[in-house]
Amino acid sequence: MAVHHETAEELVEEVFLFGRALKLAVGNSDSSLLPPALTGVLGMLSIHGECRQTELASLLCLSQSALSRQLSDLVEWGYITRTPDPDDRRAALVRVSDSGFEILERIKESRVARLSTMLGEWSEEQALAALESVRHLKDTFTDQARHASADYTLIAR
Template sequence: MAVQPDTAHALVDAIFLFGRTLRTTLANSTGDPLPNALTGVLFVLWRMGECRPTELAAELCMSQSALSRQLGELVERGMVDRHRDPDDRRAHRVSVSETGQKALREIRDRRASRLHELLGGWDQAQAESALDALAHLNHTLSVHEPPGRNCL
């Protein structure tokens, strides 16, 4: 049986609320060394690997000028390395530095520890079920991404 429209609406609401809850519970209360926006840029860059800022901006669905400011701050903090693109000397490439990788590990470890604490009443099967559902939802949504990532 196909998903009913009311269920799709409820899922949209639940996903929105889950995002807000996740940000306020894990990201804002853990004492992370970076603001959430910079942590997000650093995490996506780490997942992508070395790339041009234009590629990273497309992946993040954000303007190049907004990303440029955030990358500048990450470079100043020593968390991102920027160097000339060997294929096009007019352009540059960015990657997560050793300092940035260390910061990401600390942030991820702190957040995982906090989540572990919060899930104290859950058993392993419940946690694995949630992980499977999130992975399945993420896969389904990413498979149906429009070409060119038409960001809103």
């Protein structure tokens, strides 16, 4: 059975507002460790692993120039390393350094502590139900985005 239009409309708004609320709740608590935008770049790179800057820009939906500035800061602070791509010496591979993994762990610990405090009156069952719902929503969005991207690639050929 399909989701009603009104339900989808409300869900769009709630998901948007949830994103804003999440930023307020846990995103700013660790900004003294690393600005949120750089935390996002470093986090995505830690999940994805070593890659070219163009690939990382695509994953983050950022322009090359915006990502380049962010990577420069992260390199300067020692949180990522750049090495020449052995397959194409004109390109570079970026990866998270040991210091980068350390700062990400500190940020994660800060966020988990803050969220744990905020959810202090929740039961474990409520938290697990929320986790399941958020994960299901994220997986649905990701699957649909991949489908749309694949369809666009086929059309572009």
